Amino acid sequence: MAAVVPPAPATEALSPFETGPGTPAGRYLRSFWQPVKLSQDLREGQAQPIAVMGEKFTLYRGAGGKPVVTQSGCAHRQTLLSVGHVEGDSIRCMFHGWKFGSDGQCQEAPGQSPRLVERTRIRTYPACEAYGLIFVYFGEGEPPRFPDIEAFSKKHGKDMMSALVLDCGTYRRNCNYYVNVENALDLAHVPYTHRISSDPTITEVGFSPEVAFVRDITVERFDFGVRAIEVIESAPPTVSTVMLPNAMHLIVGQRDGYLEQVAWRVPIDDESHLSFQIAAMHTDEEGKIRYQEYQARKSELVAKYPSTELCAEQVLRGEKTLLDFADHPDLVNMEDHVAQMGMQFITDRGRENLAQSDKAVVQLRRMFMSRLADFVSGAPAESGW
Numbered sequence: 001m002a003a004v005v006p007p008a009p010a011t012e013a014l015s016p017f018e019t020g021p022g023t024p025a026g027r028y029l030r031s032f033w034q035p036v037k038l039s040q041d042l043r044e045g046q047a048q049p050i051a052v053m054g055e056k057f058t059l060y061r062g063a064g065g066k067p068v069v070t071q072s073g074c075a076h077r078q079t080l081l082s083v084g085h086v087e088g089d090s091i092r093c094m095f096h097g098w099k100f101g102s103d104g105q106c107q108e109a110p111g112q113s114p115r116l117v118e119r120t121r122i123r124t125y126p127a128c129e130a131y132g133l134i135f136v137y138f139g140e141g142e143p144p145r146f147p148d149i150e151a152f153s154k155k156h157g158k159d160m161m162s163a164l165v166l167d168c169g170t171y172r173r174n175c176n177y178y179v180n181v182e183n184a185l186d187l188a189h190v191p192y193t194h195r196i197s198s199d200p201t202i203t204e205v206g207f208s209p210e211v212a213f214v215r216d217i218t219v220e221r222f223d224f225g226v227r228a229i230e231v232i233e234s235a236p237p238t239v240s241t242v243m244l245p246n247a248m249h250l251i252v253g254q255r256d257g258y259l260e261q262v263a264w265r266v267p268i269d270d271e272s273h274l275s276f277q278i279a280a281m282h283t284d285e286e287g288k289i290r291y292q293e294y295q296a297r298k299s300e301l302v303a304k305y306p307s308t309e310l311c312a313e314q315v316l317r318g319e320k321t322l323l324d325f326a327d328h329p330d331l332v333n334m335e336d337h338v339a340q341m342g343m344q345f346i347t348d349r350g351r352e353n354l355a356q357s358d359k360a361v362v363q364l365r366r367m368f369m370s371r372l373a374d375f376v377s378g379a380p381a382e383s384g385w
């Protein structure tokens with residue numbers, strides 16, 4: 001895919017954190033398919049606003065079932081198209097009724113000349129659906145090859161798509177996406193951040209207690225990513241891979257087998273992001289039944305609490321502790337929320353004291369910056385999927 005690349009900025013101006021329109025990392029991330037919504041969260045005939053990398057868009061599902069992504073506002077006076085009406089595969093603005101096809105071409109503009117209709121268009125973006133997620137390509141030119149998760153999983157000795165339990169999910173976290181990208185390689189956080197969720201005497205589901213020790217990790221670099229491997233004596237190793245620029249693949253022990261997860265951290269803006277994940281539980285029939293029974297009770301447990309984000313904010317304000325949420329089905333996630341949202345001065349790296357256990361994170365920073373520099377110098381954006 002040949003991206004349109006403006007002149008390279010000075011390397012020292014490069015940063016993974018800023019992803020707004022025109023920023024180096026923003027253009028880099030826009031060169032890959034990015035998930036924006038769970039398929040199940042967009043009904044046929046429904047339109048919704050979405051925010052990605054500091055920009056707003058309209059997402060809708062037409063009568064043919066295909067997701068369509070357009071610029072957020074109407075060509076006429078920029079009212080949000082997401083509050084309009086889906087008609088067949090088109091969308092009609094709720095303000096004065098201008099109607100646009102899924103290719104962005106204006107089809108009707110009541111009371112206006114046919115010439116105006118003909119010459120009016122809105123911008124649309126390639127969208128597709130896979131693994132229960134809706135993906136969009138926000139870059140210039142032709143979209144890149146779509147990631148083949150199934151082949152990637154098989155290449156690593158697993159078969160994610162035929163796992164007994166396969167699920168997808170999403171959450172919002174109010175911190176820069178890159179903090180969460182790096183977190184995938186920070187295996188030393190697990191025993192402490194997830195102290196409660198890896199203790200079976202306190203929690204019903206969660207990590208296997210075997211993961212709750214700090215061990216040395218092996219770091220592997222490959223063309224478009226970094227992998228951290230932690231060998232655990234009595235359980236399968238934890239293997240966590242970051243696929244540049246913002247995706248990850250993880251295999252980690254759970255109490256009922258092990259979890260294989262693929263996730264993308266997609267910036268909403270520079271202070272918040274959405275994570276979209278596909279999760280496979282490699283377990284046995286009994287583990288599957290326990291999982292399903294727990295899922296049936298999960299909505300009841302979730303209903304006891306405000307959103308995971310708000311619970312984490314209560315902990316950060318000192319009003320609650322994580323132990324107050326010991327039966328929260330999203331406790332693992334909440335623990336990560338608290339650790340990552342609690343980080344301060346993230347973009348001022350002079351305040352950090354990186355140590356031995358951060359060696360995979362350091363490798364990732366080097367590789368991210370080097371691939372970003374290549375990209376702004378005109379190299380094509382390539383992924384390892």
Ligand code: FES
Nearest residue numbers: 074076077093096
């Ligand atoms: S703003 Fe959309 S039709 Fe007028």
Ligand SMILES: [Fe+2]
Nearest residue numbers: 190193194336
């Ligand atoms: Fe974590």
